[in-house]
Amino acid sequence: MTNRDPADGPRRRIIEATIELLESGGPDAVSTRAVAAAAGMQPPAIYRNFGDKDGLLEAVxxxxxxxxxxxxxxxxxxxxxxxxxxxxxxxxxxxxxxxxxxxxxxxxxxxxxxxxxxxxxxxxxxxxxxxxxxxxxxxxxxxxxxxxxxxxxxxxxxxxxxxxxxxxxxxxxxxxxxxxxxxxxxTRAEPTISAAESGPAPAARALRAALTDDADVLSEAEHLLLREWLTRLAADGGAPRA
Structure with a gap:
């Protein structure tokens, strides 16, 4: 399939003619001869612009x-x-x-x-x-x-x-x-944080609320460290510490 803008005149006419045939008659109505006739062109124009019927359908x-x-x-x-x-x-x-x-x-x-x-x-x-x-x-x-x-x-x-x-x-x-x-x-019936809030603090609270102590994706140490980070972000939005 050639890399050309569909807004190009002949190319766009062929694509739009194909869609019209497709939507009015289904896939069986789309042949290179029928598309060319609907676009007011000769069949070779389709091969020049799209390579073959598969290329035309990809462009569509x-x-x-x-x-x-x-x-x-x-x-x-x-x-x-x-x-x-x-x-x-x-x-x-x-x-x-x-x-x-x-x-x-x-x-x-x-x-x-x-x-x-x-x-x-x-x-x-x-x-x-x-x-x-x-x-x-x-x-x-x-x-x-x-x-x-x-x-x-x-x-x-x-x-x-x-x-x-x-x-x-x-x-x-x-x-x-x-x-x-x-x-x-x-989705939940109610949010775990206020929908009016934004930024890292509410996002941290949402993630912290979703964590479970029996989650096996993280090790115990990783779980504790992540919870500590999320608690810090939830408290102050992740403001830099002195």
């Missing part, structure tokens, strides 16, 4: 991720300050995209090209940012990495299940129940 996935992330970032400023409500809104945005654009969503999930992979990582950075805000506020009940995996898995599972269900049998309650189950799995 990258373009889809770019559209999704642009919308997601634009709506980040509209999300509430409550990190748990922000989590709900972010999950809803992902699922909404997947159920409204199922064919494009499927291509995006299958893509393995560098461009699509970079865009996917950018999306994960947004997700991990949300998880970090939950952790800093004392809301998380599980490890950050596990929380991110649960959020991602439930979102993708919701989209796949919804799209695989005949339209007449789809119940919107499914999406609400899955979302709330995800929220219950990764």
């Amino acid at each position: 996935a990258e373009y889809g991720y770019a559209q999704f992330l642009e919308d997601k970032r634009a709506r980040l400023d509209l999300t509430p300050e409550d990190p748990v409500e922000e989590l709900r809104r972010g999950w809803d945005m992902t699922v909404e995209f997947g159920v409204k654009r199922p064919e494009l969503f499927a291509v995006m999930n299958r893509a393995a090209g560098e461009g699509a992979d970079a865009a996917h990582r950018a999306g994960l950075e947004i997700l991990h940012g949300r998880v970090r805000r939950l952790a800093a506020g004392g809301w998380l009940r599980v490890d950050e990495e596990l929380a991110a995996q649960i959020i991602q898995a439930t979102g993708q599972g919701a989209v796949i299940t919804w799209n695989a269900t005949p339209a007449e049998r789809r119940d919107p309650a499914l999406l609400t129940i899955l979302r709330e189950s995800m929220v219950a799995a990764v």
Whole structure:
């Protein structure tokens, strides 16, 4: 796949024509001949720009991720300050995209090209940012990495299940129940620290509260030393000592 900007005229026309065919007729509607005709070009133009059909689909996935992330970032400023409500809104945005654009969503999930992979990582950075805000506020009940995996898995599972269900049998309650189950799995009913606080002190208190004396990840000496550091940070925010 050639490294060119999708905003280039012919390249963008081909990508958009492919997405239109994909979403109106499914994967079977996407052939090099059909795409070329829809874009008003000859089939060799596809090979010049993308190498082959696989390269074209990778470019479609990258373009889809770019559209999704642009919308997601634009709506980040509209999300509430409550990190748990922000989590709900972010999950809803992902699922909404997947159920409204199922064919494009499927291509995006299958893509393995560098461009699509970079865009996917950018999306994960947004997700991990949300998880970090939950952790800093004392809301998380599980490890950050596990929380991110649960959020991602439930979102993708919701989209796949919804799209695989005949339209007449789809119940919107499914999406609400899955979302709330995800929220219950990764967050606490109440934060272990005040959501109004920020900085290292509340984060230290949140981590100290999550530590258990029987944790086998650390040795006894390491556990005591970490607790001492966290207690010091929790007391004064980690101000330098004379």
